[in-house]
Structures are given as C-alpha cells and as structure tokens.
Amino acid sequence: MSLASVKQFILGGNGSPPKLVCSPALIERAMVTLATSRALLLIGEPGTAKSLLSELLAAAVSGDSTLTIQGGASLTEDQIKYGWNYALLVSEGPTERALVPAPLYRGMREGRVVRFEEITRCPLEVQDSLLSVLSDRVLAVPELKSDSAMVFARDGFNVIATANTRDRGVNDMSAALKRRFNFETVFPIADLEDELALVQRESAALLLRSGVPQAPHVDVLRVLVTCFRELREGTDDGGKGMERLSSVMSTAEAVSMAHAIGVRGHFMRGDNGRAEDIVECLAGTAAKDNADDLAKLRRYLEQRVSKRKGDVWRELYAARHRLTA
Known part of the structure; x- marks a missing residue:
C-alpha cells in the first residue's frame, strides 16, 4: 500500500470505518519511520492499542501481521531467530532442511514486518541480539556452511516493537538498541x-x-x-x-x-x-x-x-x- 492508503486503511475514509482511534499525525510518523527502514517502537500506557496499531501497520505494509514475537522473561534467542528440528539435526547434521525458522528469520528472508510485543519484558541478552540485525540487516547462521549461512534482509523487512510504560523498567533497553528505534508514544483517546x-x-x-x-x-x-x-x-x-x-x-x-x-x-x-x-x-x-x-x-x-x-x-x-x- 502507498502511505496514503495505509493511513486510510487504519483511520478509515471514503466510506470505510476507522479500525483505530488515534492521532493522524501518529500514523503518519509511524509510516514515515517504516518507509525509511528505521525500526519503530510504540510506547504508552497499557490498553492504549499499541499492539493493535502494530498489527494494522504490519498488515498494511507487508500483508501479514502473523510474524509476531511475544516478549517475556522466558523468551530465548532461538525463539526469535531460528531453531532446529532435532531429529533431522541428528540424522543429517545442520542443514537447511533441519533449520526451523523463527519470526525474525522469516521476516528477513521474505521481506516482511516482524512484530515484537513487550520488548522490555525480555532479558537484555535477547534484546541485544537484534543489534546486528537492525544495523547490518543481516542474520548469521554459523551452523550452516553454504551460502545460507548469511541471511540478508529483503526489501520490506522491518521491526515494530511495543513496550508499555509500566514495564519499561523491568529490562530497560540498552542505549545502543534505543538508537536503532524511532520512539512513538501512543496516548489514551483524547475526546x-x-x-x-x-x-x-x-x-x-x-x-x-x-x-x-x-x-x-x-x-x-x-x-x-x-x-x-x-x-x-x-x-x-x-x-x-x-x-x-x-x-x-x-x-x-x-x-x-x-x-x-x-x-x-x-x-x-x-x-x-x-x-x-x-x-x-x-x-x-x-x-x-x-x-x-x-x-x-x-x-x-x-x-x-x-x-x-x-x-x-x-x-x-x-x-x-x-x-x-
């Protein structure tokens, strides 16, 4: 969709009802952030529809909002990037067939938006695993020896993360990771x-x-x-x-x-x-x-x-x- 179409898709217009009640300026800033390949972080009080906004943006930009990482204290790096089918790993070794792609791997390979919910609830080492991905747009798979050992992000790949202001202090993001995101605050409905x-x-x-x-x-x-x-x-x-x-x-x-x-x-x-x-x-x-x-x-x-x-x-x-x- 074009930027104008994305805005209409979310806020409604020409006979279509709005899917979200929020400031049009917020939608415009979020779209510009994604269009310039900067990662987007939506922050705000719980219940202000940050997750819904990220879902709508992902659906409008890449036609798919299902590449979602749900943050939490138990989240591990392989749940973000990739894992392995252990039966195939034992029988064949580390091959592409044995690799199980996680949302970040799929988003980079397919050129789609990845949603990262409640990023500040994740351990710091899991958060910082995003640094090279957001900086160099490349994901290394050192277990593979072929050309597949490096996954280069296709056009269209990006990350939309959310964090509520009540939990931001649980595992606050490092300064290095913050620099790779544009922050947008989602406020409660004004009217x-x-x-x-x-x-x-x-x-x-x-x-x-x-x-x-x-x-x-x-x-x-x-x-x-x-x-x-x-x-x-x-x-x-x-x-x-x-x-x-x-x-x-x-x-x-x-x-x-x-x-x-x-x-x-x-x-x-x-x-x-x-x-x-x-x-x-x-x-x-x-x-x-x-x-x-x-x-x-x-x-x-x-x-x-x-x-x-x-x-x-x-x-x-x-x-x-x-x-x-």
Missing part, C-alpha cells in the same frame, strides 16, 4: 465522545459473542467512560484536580467493564445493566495494583459523584455501599 463510541461499539460486539443481544444503555456507558477518564487523568469534568488511581484505567479496561456489566445485567436480572454494576465492577479494576486505590475510589464516589446531576449519576452514588474491600 470523550470518540472514546464513548469505541467502548459502545466494541462492548456490543463482545456481548453479541456472549449471547447478550442488548448492550448497556448509552447513558450508563457515558458515566462509565467519564469515571474512567477522571480517575485516569486526575481531573474532574470541571477541570479541578483530584486523586488519580495508580491502576490502569485504560479504554481497553472500560470495554471489558462494559462487557461485564452487560453480561451481569442480562443473565442475572434480565436487563441490560445498571449503574450499580459499575460500582461492583470498578472494585475489581481499581484494586489490582494498589490497595490505596480502593480508598481513593470511595472518596471519588463520596466527593465527586455525589455532586453530579442525572439519574445514572444518582444511581451510581446510591450504590456506593456496594464498593467492598
């Missing part, structure tokens, strides 16, 4: 209406797959999204500062909560969800990382929600006693 529309659309799709024909009312979802935004940003609707939660209050979490509210209402009461369900679901979301967040959430319900106008807000405040430890 309330855009975030509300996304939560409404995605939760409805999840509810249909769960056998729930009706999504929560838009007024309930608006209160849910507003609560998430205020607890995430630390400001209320009037712009006044308030306590923010240390837990991840992302759009993805809001979609998951809207799904849970719809399931709860449909199967337990026969309705499409109520404001009281928001309180009970918030307890599990807010207290994941820090027990103090539960106290902050109680103060939010007592001090902020109590002053809001509207039936759903009043129902939410009336259900505050459901917020149990």
Whole structure:
C-alpha cells in the first residue's frame, strides 16, 4: 500500500470505518519511520492499542501481521531467530532442511514486518541480539556452511516493537538498541465522545459473542467512560484536580467493564445493566495494583459523584455501599 492508503486503511475514509482511534499525525510518523527502514517502537500506557496499531501497520505494509514475537522473561534467542528440528539435526547434521525458522528469520528472508510485543519484558541478552540485525540487516547462521549461512534482509523487512510504560523498567533497553528505534508514544483517546463510541461499539460486539443481544444503555456507558477518564487523568469534568488511581484505567479496561456489566445485567436480572454494576465492577479494576486505590475510589464516589446531576449519576452514588474491600 502507498502511505496514503495505509493511513486510510487504519483511520478509515471514503466510506470505510476507522479500525483505530488515534492521532493522524501518529500514523503518519509511524509510516514515515517504516518507509525509511528505521525500526519503530510504540510506547504508552497499557490498553492504549499499541499492539493493535502494530498489527494494522504490519498488515498494511507487508500483508501479514502473523510474524509476531511475544516478549517475556522466558523468551530465548532461538525463539526469535531460528531453531532446529532435532531429529533431522541428528540424522543429517545442520542443514537447511533441519533449520526451523523463527519470526525474525522469516521476516528477513521474505521481506516482511516482524512484530515484537513487550520488548522490555525480555532479558537484555535477547534484546541485544537484534543489534546486528537492525544495523547490518543481516542474520548469521554459523551452523550452516553454504551460502545460507548469511541471511540478508529483503526489501520490506522491518521491526515494530511495543513496550508499555509500566514495564519499561523491568529490562530497560540498552542505549545502543534505543538508537536503532524511532520512539512513538501512543496516548489514551483524547475526546470523550470518540472514546464513548469505541467502548459502545466494541462492548456490543463482545456481548453479541456472549449471547447478550442488548448492550448497556448509552447513558450508563457515558458515566462509565467519564469515571474512567477522571480517575485516569486526575481531573474532574470541571477541570479541578483530584486523586488519580495508580491502576490502569485504560479504554481497553472500560470495554471489558462494559462487557461485564452487560453480561451481569442480562443473565442475572434480565436487563441490560445498571449503574450499580459499575460500582461492583470498578472494585475489581481499581484494586489490582494498589490497595490505596480502593480508598481513593470511595472518596471519588463520596466527593465527586455525589455532586453530579442525572439519574445514572444518582444511581451510581446510591450504590456506593456496594464498593467492598
């Protein structure tokens, strides 16, 4: 695809709906990075659709988003580059037939984009195995003695990595590896209406797959999204500062909560969800990382929600006693 086509593929246009809600400037910068053969690193809070963006970019650029490396503490270098079929290795020795290509090997040989999820969760020695690949665009296979001992990257090969800001300190990248990436930060959705529309659309799709024909009312979802935004940003609707939660209050979490509210209402009461369900679901979301967040959430319900106008807000405040430890 051309750069303009990639942008339309992701953000929509000419009758096609958007696949992702984000800044057009972010998409343009990411496309230019990939077009100039620089590796791309998407960073941001968990739940800001970094993985989805990397998947869409890979699909648009190379027609394949399946060459994926999932980072983690147990990841090894052979899972990134290549391994061996040990039965063939014993019988034939190190041959091309015995070699088992991993995503990086395939991406270089086929000229495709490789996705590296949660790169900072990998051991440093695994991260640094990318240095020669990103610098020289070549992968050495020293076990082979033929021309196949060196794999030169074809045009189209590149790497899109992701790292969330909460885990970047687990195994922070070396300065040498950082220099080989262009960093782009993916921020939460800026506009309330855009975030509300996304939560409404995605939760409805999840509810249909769960056998729930009706999504929560838009007024309930608006209160849910507003609560998430205020607890995430630390400001209320009037712009006044308030306590923010240390837990991840992302759009993805809001979609998951809207799904849970719809399931709860449909199967337990026969309705499409109520404001009281928001309180009970918030307890599990807010207290994941820090027990103090539960106290902050109680103060939010007592001090902020109590002053809001509207039936759903009043129902939410009336259900505050459901917020149990």
